[in-house]
Amino acid sequence: MTSSHPALTDTRTRNRALLRHVLLPTIFLTVALLGGVRVGAGGGAFVFVPPPLVTLVLAVLMLALFARGGALRVGRWLSADNGTAENVSHALTLGTLFFASAQAFNSVLPEAGLPRFVLASFFLWTLWQNQFSNFDPRRLLRSLAALFGTAFFVKHVLLASLFQPGEGWLSRLATAALEGVTLGTLSGPPYAASTGYISFFALALYVGGLALLPPAPDAETDEDEERAAELVRALSLLPARERLRVFETAGGDGVRHLAEGDAAPPADAEAVLLTEKEGRD
């Protein structure tokens, strides 16, 4: 049993390194790429929309929110304790996260007119308000998923159906009613339905990337240690017989090792005594 531990740890370390140094930058760069892609309604030509200034501001607020919410401990991602290559790699990962955030906003913000202004203001207000709220990382992720989901629905479902070619009487009525109020255009450039699919994929990838992003590079190790400590605490509270059952379920090796007199915590010693007693009976 003890011989399998280093291999398991190696695999885990390698997988975590792959996640941090390869997978996360790839996910975020793909979001940065797809977030600005639109497909023209006419000939299906690609249009690449670079991140506008407002989305960069929103991305800064978003990263600040991650830092405040504990979803991102920048001081541990970029630390003097890390090696140069590690810091460079982490800086690149955080850079890709920034541009992915900007392009995720770019993907769900309407192209022009009043809807763009309203949604941009809504995003700014929400992100600014959240700076002063108490968030745990999971709640923050859920809140962001809801925020992007709402914006996606407004842009790619509501507005797209309102301004699609061959519009119905409702969209004509809405446009006519609001055109005078906005003193500008309500509709943006016409895009094909596939733009919505690309945006959906980009957002799903972005939220998935955020879910995979550890608050700190070594956060998983901390979590493992916390879980182990919790397990030891829970075991020590169990009666001796139940504790023995746990050991038996976990594997005979552990009981045998303890019976052979290896170093064991006091709680385990009781289990060993019980095993020996049962053996005599």
Next chain:
Amino acid sequence: MKTKLIKIVGIAWTLLYAAFVVWLYVAAPRSVTDVATQASVAAGTYEVDRARFDAGRELFLREQYAAARGEWERADPARRDARTQFYVAYAFYREGWGRVYNDDALFRRGLEAADRAITLSTDAPLAVEDAELKIHSAAELKAELEKGLERTADDFNPLKVFRERK
């Protein structure tokens, strides 16, 4: 050791992918085919489709200017060949030229193509040796197109109808 390798590979991969994303946004290809064309331009392996160019020239000589431009567009989709752009500009000039008045819209597009031809021939002034053409340099063609777009008192000269198309 393995982790260090992953870090280095991760850095290289991230930089490469980021460069690709930036390049896509700068080149702004309009289709998947265009991505391949732009990539060949970036790699320096881009070449004009000679057969399509010749087909376009045949159409040009038969005064099928729009069709000729279509062929040249397909021959040089990235608009990176100075000679092809010169011919495109020439096609706009000939189609837009009128004995009484010129088509300004076509002349403007011709001017854009002539500018492209000049920009692309940075090493030496572009000169096209073609016996069927009366203008052989891009600078001369540009001047002719600019002259056609100008509004002068000479536009009202009735003798203008006797001028010759180049």
